[in-house]
Amino acid sequence: MTPPRGASRAKGSPAESxxxxRSVEPAPLMLLKxxxxxxxxxxxDRIKTALRAEHADLEYTRLDVAEAGPGELSTLASPSLFGEPRLILAEDxxxxxEAFLADALRYLEEGGDPDVxxxxxxxxxxxxxxxxxxxxxxxxxxxxxPVKSDSDKLNFLRQEFRAAGRTILPDAARALVAAAGGSLSDLGSASQQLMRDVPGDITAEQVDRYFGGRVEASAFKVAxxxxEGRAEAAARLYRHAVATGVSPVAITAALARKARQIAALVDHRGRHDQLASALGVPPxxxxxxxxxARRWTPSRAADAVEAVAQADAEVKGVSRTPEYAVEKAIALIAAGVGR
Known part of the structure; x- marks a missing residue:
């Protein structure tokens, strides 16, 4: 019979709430909240891996708590003939x-089984x-x-790399959030790929090499x-983005986001963190x-906002040549810098 695991799992005590x-250890009772x-x-995955490393004969059961009948949890968690360790996942x-709720409260009251x-x-x-x-x-x-804001995603990245004993430079972290921050799953996968493929510190150039072609990154580069007034570069980046499958709508969305920021900044005299909160963007x-924004005037910023709005309308149905409409807006914006 497998010996009780209470002592061997001291690291996973309730005090670790x-x-x-990344570092959680198995414990008899756990809540993913x-x-x-x-x-x-x-x-x-970490819990399962740790348990299977200790017990090759681990029994794993997913319990449907919505359909669980009276006594089902108690039956699954009751001592077995040979004392095999068990992992039970009660989701959602x-x-x-009501039957599961009553069983779960009773299970907690009785203290459970050290092999479960x-x-x-x-x-x-x-x-x-x-x-x-x-x-x-x-x-x-x-x-x-949930991790939603860019600042939370940046913190997630820093912790991912720190936990792995690696470093991602600040501008590289921001570039990775822009390129692969649509979901935490994408961001986590991108981080793991970089750590696996790239030795040493992760730089913005390396992030661009691996993920610069993604839709979000391409659109933001154009904007x-x-x-910044780099008309030729903006046009070249735009044409490449469209040729590689980026929708003109994604480009106008990035242009609009940048235009709102510039328009808000040209007349702003207060703290940037307060403005960032009002605009819903990270500081x-x-x-x-x-x-x-230092190179823009209020009137030119207003012209840029108008140009983006016109391009956005055209790509959403007004124009028969949406690609040209966006390129025209890009040229108008770039021409307005520093004038």
Whole structure:
């Protein structure tokens, strides 16, 4: 019979509430709390890997808590004849049945089995608040909160590289968020690829080499070049972007975002962090735009906003030649810099 695991799992005690998904250790009772699927999946993979490294005969069961009947959790978690260690995943507590809720509360009250790792996943809502409160006190809680803002994504990147003993330079981190920050899954995969393929510190040039062709990165490059007055470069980047499948709509979206930032900055005399909050952009991004805004006047910024609005209307149906409409807007914007 497999010996009890209570002592060997001291690292995974309830005192580690708020444990990081990168370093969390298995514990008899665990809660993955939050709606970020990528973080929850990483945490679960780590838990499974750690348990299987210790017990090759690990039994893994996914329990449908919405359909669970009376006693189902107790049956799965009850001691087996040969004492095989078990991992039970109870997903989506927001949809749990009354029978599962009663079983889970009873399981917590009785203390569980040291040969069982029970992992529960809660993505939000108030269903089963009594159970959640009890889990918060007794379980190892892994924070799986959504990561949405660019500043949160930058922090995620820094922690990913730090955990791996690697370094990504600040401008490289910003470039990676722009290129692959559509979802945390994309950002995490991009990080792992860079760490696997590139030795040493990660630079912006390396990020551009690997991910510069993505839609978001291509569109932002066009907008940056246009508002910096680099007309030839902006036109070349735009044509390349369109030739590689980037929609003119994506380009006008990037132009519009940059135009709003420039227009807000040319007359702004207060703190950039307050303006960043009002515009819904990270402070570092507005700081970059502020360097460009110094070369603009309020009237020229208004002209640029109007040019982008016209191009946006044309690419969404007004014009029969949307690609030309955007290129015309890019030329008008670039010509307005410093005049």
């Amino acid at each position: 708020g444990a990081d998904f 939050g709606a970020e699927d990528y973080v929850a999946a990483r945490a679960l 507590l927001a949809q749990m049945s 790792t029970l992992v529960m996943r809660h993505t939000g809502g108030n269903r089963g608040k009594k159970l959640l409160d009890a889990l918060s006190r007794r379980a190892v809680v892994v924070d799986c909160s 940056d070049a246009a508002f 570092w991004q507005l700081k970059q735009a502020a360097e460009t």
